[in-house]
Amino acid sequence: MAKVATVAVVGRTNAGKSTLVNALVGEKVSIVSPVEQTTRNTIRGIVADPRGQLVLLDTPGLHKAVGTLGTLLNRMARRSAAGTDITCVVFDASQEPQLEDIGWMQRVAKEKPEKVVFVLNKADKSPFFEKMFRDAWQEACGTSGSSELELEKGVRGQSGSSELELEKGVRGQESGVRSQSGSSELELEKGTIPLWVKSISTTEGGAKPVLDALFGFAEEGELLFDEDIVTDYPRKLAIADVIREKYLAHLHQELPHELGIIVKRVTDEGSRWKSEAEVLVNRPSQKPIVIGRSASTIKAVRKAAERELKEVFGIPVSLELWVNVEPNWMKNQKLLSEMGYLGGLV
Template identity: 30%
Template sequence: MRSGFCAIVGRPNVGKSTLLNALVGQKVAITTPVPQTTRHAIRGVLHQPDLQIVLVDTPGLHKPRTLLGSRLNEVARGTLSGVDVVVFIVDGATGIGQGDRFIAGLLAQVDTPVIAALNKVDAYARAKQLPQLSRLAALGDFAEIVPLSAARGDNVDVLVDLIAARMPQGPAYFPDGQVSDQDVDRFVAEIIREKALTLMREELPHSLAVVVEEMAPGETEGVLAVTATLYVERASQKGIVIGRGGAVQRDIGGGARSELEVLLGTRVFLDLRVKLSKEWQRDAKKLERLGY
């Protein structure tokens, strides 16, 4: 069989995780309208007869302002070597800019072939596609260039073929049916973080971290009991996450619970707590404790 590794890189918010999910065919990574959502290199596996592509979603490469930011960049840069092909995504809706040029420069320094993808073609006029494609082509020496919509699925099959063509002969790295290397705890924490980010948007996205403290079969049969903590950085943020009379916290919990029930195929009892971990984004020890 043919098998290998493919890293997905690009600026924050260009649609890397949405593309990962589209390629795998199910939700492996959380996606939100907030930049710097992804914080780990998440592996998702595309299975086809005689073919296995291990896709590595990465945090968006950006100018870091905190220790967390630098960590995220290290994670992304660390995936560039040691893969068979890189998919470099840019956002055609916001346009190609300095950040993309910077990443193209990093990619020029590695030997790995790069497929450039112009994402979000559903979100702007068709007439703008050609100029965007030529702007993208000017950024580097790409093996292929493909316009696509990760959200709608346009051309995702074409991308699969382009990646597959670059997979060497190799073993199955994951058993049939396994679509990700994330453990359930991490996945549950991520779904809770997704709901929180989506509900609170601009207010404090980067200051949030979620840790699953406990997960076990509940007292009622067929129920999974989860205890999780939402960490914020400042005392004032606690109030925002909890909301008036606990409304925001309840909405986060409710949204996460109903999605988890579908994704995990079991009833879920979710106990959410909100705690303060002062300035955790800038503190090496706290970052480690939170899993970063």
Template identity: 30%
Template sequence: MSEQPPQVPDQPSEESADLHEHDEAGGLAVSENYRCGFAAIVGRPNVGKSTLLNALLRRKVSIVSPKPQTTRHRILGILTRPEEQIIFVDTPGIHSGGRRAMNRHMNRAALASLQDADVNLFVVESLSWSDEDQRVLDALVQQKRPIILVLSKVDKVTPRERLLPFIEELNRRAEFVEVVPLSALKKSNIEQLPSIIARHLPLSPPHFPPDQLTDRSREFQAAEIVREKLTLRLRQELPYGLTVSIEQFKEEDGRLLVNAVIWVERTGQKAIVIGQGGEQLKEVGRASRIEMSNLFGRPVHLELWVKVKENWSDNEMALKQLGYEM
């Protein structure tokens, strides 16, 4: 049985609802001062990059969890406003120490995004600095593109004046075109960031239609939703040893039929994902169906299977087969 929560159709944000007039061809009629470009969101793992992207778009396009390295892919999030279109690039956290093929893939995806960006948002957790932060900053400086320093999680800093020496220290490490303290979780100081970014984008017409929020397919989003629910429930067990692929995604009689395979690396992990009496898998399926129904605006029938692909996260060919861009 598929659960059928109330349908929530996609709603445009207040800013995008009355955006642009359309020309006769259905494109956007924009001024010669319109700006459009790419802004990569980069930083070490677990500093709040995906949370920031979702807050900026007012819509969840990138999954989040307290576990580092949740983001594994390069994901575009598109914010269209009257005077600019900002194409955010959510990237995996740049990290050291991991020697598996998956770690190499995530670092490649993140570093490649820096090369394509017009401006880079360097996300640093407030009052926290590590060797991995320095590694990210070194990579950014090499690109010779504008860097906006974004201090995340400022809601945890009291009094706020404690940030000043920290900002001064970071300013000695590199030249930043802007410094923006904010809290994506509390939606604090988020509203000013797009205008700040736009100042560093080229004059250009928009690259995407005004109602497009991401470059990722619905199948990709469905797989990521399942993976997020697994990561949240299996936080200590095996979040890095599982991935999800979609085998069927089709509409039938007003609902979506989704078949997903959860891949693990060892036979013993299969029992952990399924849980006693199948309870773990049922809860993952229930939570995933609810979110998919809300996201896609229709009832969802979801079937999940758990399969073993030995050592998939350290196998370049297996990663490619499972949809990781190598």
């Protein structure tokens, strides 16, 4: 029987969660941008593998909440972690631990989930910070009143996985399981809870140790989705995410978090889809930036989004975009609901 698990991919904003999810799934299901807080909804990516199926929830990055939208994003991230079989916490190991990283460690230490994977993402960029993350985890265990020994229960799971031998009582040892790709940089440590994994998700095969770790925790069961499905993310929200991604690429830091997208309707015209979307900004002065001189920006965004949507859905998608000023839209419950933020797990 196949091995199946639901996985919450959590961590602070811009730690590389969406890139990792896309690498695990093998197709693009989450938007990726160097701008922080890119993911705003909880997106389900579905991994089909000879061993079974993993349902990944790519959550908004945990950050210091500002306003209604920020509070909702943090709530969605925490709720995802609480309702899945495995918690996969992604850390940006190219820099020292941040407060949000320590917050996730403290949460894990306090709640003592039996199946946890700590991913040291971008581990190839600076090995110096790995020890700082491990030390921060030990401190989190101390402040929570728990210990690594207490968190060790259930490490092997009921599956007796041959892909990943998770031996009890081997805490702190540096022995590793090499990935099948032969990379000497990608080591999968065994015998610790949480299970520490080094990943270079931007490289081919770089996410394989994470995949092995997750299947090591998965248990036998019935598939949750058909084998040919890679995501059950609603079509309107997927289109909105692609439009946001293209705007982030064009505007960079000019309007990173003050840009909202509402897809009003998607019409199936047989040989193509027609989609109408509203772009929201907070202030009148932002409208010319989003439109661009002679409408150059909005045209470029539309064309780039249409190209990607055709690849994603396998059918031409024509976009009609218009820009409206909606002061404080990030505090407007009705608008946030239209964007899918008030529905919990979308």
